[in-house]
Amino acid sequence: MIGKGIALALAATGGVAAAAIPAVTPAAMTEQSVDGTVIPASALTFTGVNVDALIAAPVLDAAQRQVGSVAELFIDGNGAISGAVVSVGGLFSQREVALEMADMQVMSMPDGAFVVQASMTAEGLDALPVFES
Numbered sequence: 001m002i003g004k005g006i007a008l009a010l011a012a013t014g015g016v017a018a019a020a021i022p023a024v025t026p027a028a029m030t031e032q033s034v035d036g037t038v039i040p041a042s043a044l045t046f047t048g049v050n051v052d053a054l055i056a057a058p059v060l061d062a063a064q065r066q067v068g069s070v071a072e073l074f075i076d077g078n079g080a081i082s083g084a085v086v087s088v089g090g091l092f093s094q095r096e097v098a099l100e101m102a103d104m105q106v107m108s109m110p111d112g113a114f115v116v117q118a119s120m121t122a123e124g125l126d127a128l129p130v131f132e133s
Contacts, residue, residue, distance in 0.1 A: 036107030036115055044106060046079040049114075054106065057114040059086050061122045068125070070116055071096055072133075081106075084116065085133075088125050097128040 039049065051073065059068040068088035076082045083100045105117045118125060 036109045039106045039108055041080075041101055044081040044101065046075050046081065049081070049106070049108075050112075053112065054081075054114050054116075057106075057116050059088070059104075059116045059118055061118055061125060062120055063122070064117070065122060067118070067122045074098075085131050086116075086118070086125070088122075096131040097125060098131045099128075 043049065054073065055070055057070045058066050059070060061067045068086045070084050071087045072085035073081050074083040074085075081101065083098060084104070085096050085098050087094055087096050089095050099118060103119050105119075107115045107117060109115060
């Protein structure tokens with residue numbers, strides 16, 4: 001069941017739903033120590049992970065600094081998570097960018113939470129075009 005406030009961009013139908021996006025302030029953009037387990041792409045499905053927990057998960061850049069959070073997920077016609085819309089930037093410069101699964105890893109933490117590790121730097125994420133829903 002999809003929780004209240006979840007936004008899924010269904011790649012099969014092209015539909016997009018809006019979601020409340022938590023603000024990430026510059027103070028929150030700190031280096032993180034990530035000791036999670038990488039979830040294989042084959043297990044990243046609509047029914048294979050807790051989608052509610054993945055929405056709003058922190059997003060780290062290649063230097064393991066928190067640079068944003070997951071705002072929406074792309075789900076393909078087979079139920080696989082094929083990408084995410086990530087809210088990046090500071091309090092006054094917040095915007096959304098799209099990442100494909102090839103550009104990130106999803107990690108499950110010991111407490112059941114998720115952390116998304118982007119393969120690019122904060123500057124690389126900032127250089128991506130704004131996602132238009």
